[in-house]
Amino acid sequence: MMDLVNKAKWDAWSALGSLPKETARENYVDLVSSLSAASEPPSPAKPAADGEQAGGDLVVTSENHITTITFNRPAKKNAITTQMYQDIMLALQAASKDDSVLTVLTGNGEYYCSGNDLTNFTDIPPEGPEEKARTNAILLREFVDCFIDFPKPLVAVVNGPAVGISVTLLGLFDLVYASDRATFHTPFGPLGLSPEGCSSYTFPKMMGPSKLSRTKVGSRAGEGGCQSQATVSLQGRGLGQLVFLKAAEMLIFGRKLTAQEACAQGLVTEVFPDSTFQKEVWTRLRAYTKLPPNAVRTSREVMRSKGRERLHAVNAEECGALQQRWLSEECTSAVVRFLSRRGKL
Numbered sequence: 001m002m003d004l005v006n007k008a009k010w011d012a013w014s015a016l017g018s019l020p021k022e023t024a025r026e027n028y029v030d031l032v033s034s035l036s037a038a039s040e041p042p043s044p045a046k047p048a049a050d051g052e053q054a055g056g057d058l059v060v061t062s063e064n065h066i067t068t069i070t071f072n073r074p075a076k077k078n079a080i081t082t083q084m085y086q087d088i089m090l091a092l093q094a095a096s097k098d099d100s101v102l103t104v105l106t107g108n109g110e111y112y113c114s115g116n117d118l119t120n121f122t123d124i125p126p127e128g129p130e131e132k133a134r135t136n137a138i139l140l141r142e143f144v145d146c147f148i149d150f151p152k153p154l155v156a157v158v159n160g161p162a163v164g165i166s167v168t169l170l171g172l173f174d175l176v177y178a179s180d181r182a183t184f185h186t187p188f189g190p191l192g193l194s195p196e197g198c199s200s201y202t203f204p205k206m207m208g209p210s211k212l213s214r215t216k217v218g219s220r221a222g223e224g225g226c227q228s229q230a231t232v233s234l235q236g237r238g239l240g241q242l243v244f245l246k247a248a249e250m251l252i253f254g255r256k257l258t259a260q261e262a263c264a265q266g267l268v269t270e271v272f273p274d275s276t277f278q279k280e281v282w283t284r285l286r287a288y289t290k291l292p293p294n295a296v297r298t299s300r301e302v303m304r305s306k307g308r309e310r311l312h313a314v315n316a317e318e319c320g321a322l323q324q325r326w327l328s329e330e331c332t333s334a335v336v337r338f339l340s341r342r343g344k345l
């Protein structure tokens with residue numbers, strides 16, 4: 001009775017009764033064929049091909065215990081429309097309750113995401129621009145709150161250049177895997193804007209001294225670290241000053257970082273050669289989904305719970321500042337310049 005394996009074999013054999021040997025052999029071959037097909041690693045969730053609108057501007061798939069939210073506006077560099085903000089929140093709410101272990105954000109086409117769609121500012125309601133700024137501030141605050149409160153590991157698969165809010169939100173992610181063709185740009189200064197996505201808090205915090213001192217100069221991408229050629233001059237500067245300087249260079253002065261530089265600053269977890277990026281990243285993510293899901297969720301919760309109240313307060317402050325920035329002449333003239341450069345106005 002205690003030899004559970006052989007007992008299971010006996011029970012299975014005796015349950016077949018008087019099944020003819022040939023039939024049993026055929027059933028066995030069918031079973032093995034079906035098992036080998038199921039064990040084939042499924043290809044990574046592929047977003048809709050360029051130009052297809054499958055699922056519209058956002059494609060949400062859920063397979064292999066991974067929910068993937070794909071920006072799908074390649075013709076517009078995956079700029080985020082007002083509707084996409086709503087759809088991403090719905091996708092995150094669904095993912096928080098489904099059987100997925102990880103939630104991934106990625107882009108279809110050459111860009112990861114070019115940030116807020118600047119035409120979002122052109123549809124002014126009859127109540128005027130103040131009302132538009134007020135409703136945008138509410139939408140942005142709810143959107144970022146969704147990421148702050150999301151209960152499962154968030155992964156960014158940064159397949160190409162990332163701009164604006166798609167960069168600032170990365171401080172709320174658990175893993176940021178970047179192709180070596182990705183860049184990270186937060187042009188808030190030139191746009192007359194200010195930081196969002198809690199980046200005014202997470203970026204100075206994350207670009208901490210330990211990461212700078214551990215920068216591996218010249219290491220190969222994909223070896224579990226940054227392939228960084230960035231040399232960091234520490235002469236005469238306290239690390240604290242350098243940390244703020246790096247975050248300020250991005251958020252105030254709009255410096256664009258390469259994937260390697262972003263990794264050296266702690267914004268990116270790991271950089272991969274573009275040629276092997278998708279295969280390496282999805283193989284790794286599928287392996288992560290084999291971990292005990294409740295342990296994963298508990299570990300993430302104890303890591304994230306302590307900071308949530310502060311992040312909500314930072315988000316509220318950033319949205320309040322942006323509500324004013326959107327009404328400023330600096331911002332409106334920058335948006336007009338962008339949209340009129342191709343005769344969009």
Ligand SMILES: CCCCCC/C=C/C(=O)SCCNC(=O)CCNC(=O)[C@H](O)C(C)(C)COP(=O)(O)OP(=O)(O)OC[C@H]1O[C@@H](n2cnc3c(N)ncnc32)[C@H](O)[C@@H]1OP(=O)(O)O
Pocket residue numbers: 075076077079080082085114115116117118119120136137139140163164165166187191193196338342
């Ligand atoms: C509810 C409100 C929430 C607000 C949240 C706060 C968020 C703030 C931000 O995200 S700030 C950052 C906003 N993004 C930008 O400023 C980027 C603007 N785009 C560009 O600078 C360039 O397009 C580029 C550098 C991304 C790519 O340049 P290039 O390679 O030359 O391509 P094109 O410029 O020809 O772009 C192709 C096509 O896409 C349109 N497009 C690209 N990005 C945006 C965008 N962010 N908003 C609107 N449209 C965009 C571009 O106009 C072209 O359209 P066309 O082919 O001319 O129809």
